[in-house]
Amino acid sequence: MTDGAEALRQTPLRDRHQALGARLVGFGGWEMPLQYAGIIDEHHAVRRAAGLFDLSHMGEIWVTGSGAGEGLAAALVTDPPRLAVGRAHYSMIVAPDGGIIDDLIVYRLAHDRFLVVPNASNADRVAAEMEPRLAGFEATMEDASAHTALIAIQGPLARVILAPLTDVDLGALKYYAIAEGQAAGVAALVARTGYTGEDGFELFLAPAAVPAVWDRLMAAGAPSGLVPAGLGARDTLRLEAGMPLYGNELGPDATPMEAGLDRLVKFDKAGDFIGRAALEAARDAGPRKQLVGLSIRGRGIARHGYPVYLPGQEAPVGEVTSGTLSPTLGQAIAMAYVPVSSASPGTMLEVGVRASRVPAEVVPLPFYERPA
């Protein structure tokens, strides 16, 4: 996940990360904290208490106007006009051939106002793809990525830590909902979304306001176990939660259906959308491969790019997309694309880990679900 040496963009929290002893790495064109105290400690803190993440690298694209919803419905696989004001959904933008360009969160702030959040590494591409797709609609697009910061507080204690610092009624804010208000005294969009498998909130803020909000949250939360958490823990947390990552599970070679995200593609929506014909053909032909969870049954850790085999066969039939030692489960887990015929839970496969083949069992996703 480390980029080359070209100039990296810095978030407004870079000084905080340095003071906290973070290891900073290039990610999606930004200099970001990989870890502070250590990935495992940060991971456990998010599962047991709460973690504070700097996600200022993520993109923020506003789409406004009386035709904004319709325009987004034509640009994306989901149907944003169906969103109630104040709600959000997970979405994707695909190429005309159905390949995934990026996964996104779409928030509806008003009848005619939507916020689209792409991955950092794809933000420019998504903006460039969306502009012509929206051209025929009463919609204006503004890429606000450069002047919007984003932090996330995630974990079972996130709500009690944040609640005294915001005028948004967090108890009434549903999962995948968003509200405009204040956080630590400054204007914020507060969303109950995240990428960890825990309850939590994401705060969209003006960059200049972020350091003070970060400090207030840390001061308020540290006594109950809030810690700063980096991209390393974000990755192990999302993997346990079975959440796909662009560049690993998602990319131009996979359709949403193959990624197990059939539910996102609203074939029944009114009007055409980019990729519809290709995705309909792919749906009718059936998936070429299926994303599955693997529980590694031998010694070793399956990593991105490692081959997957049917037991006793020479040629690989699939590929690991993400893998790690799950800090919560204390066992190696992975996601992989495998043939549909080998995708049923209980199927025994093998992963090539260096010179050896390690047994792996197909298991249902997610690996981890938070206690109800």
Add this chain to the structure above:
Amino acid sequence: MNVPEDLRYTSDHEWLRMESDEGTVGITAYAADELGDIVFVELPAPGSRLEAGSTFGAIESVKTASDLFAPVSGDILAVNEQLNGSPELINSDPYGEGWMLRVRLDDPSALEALEDAAAYRARIGAA
């Protein structure tokens, strides 16, 4: 960064400690820190051979996997079985309880080809 004076080092961040013609091998504090939380180590069986410059095993942190390279050639006398259950010893005590192998060197003078503490310190940019 801790770089003990009495050890020899490879450019791949392994260390070698000599006691008569027997050496102990591990990875440096710098390498352990770079890897982050170490969760798995794959080591050869006692009795097998170590060939200088060749891969003798692998080490995995939460984030990444990395090969281990033999600093010298020789017969492996012992491996640190404790690392199977407690690989984090490599993070907490890389030059002590985090040791990996004991080896009888084919040629004890081979250690002269390895870096001393000053050279290794310069390599990692440590003061």
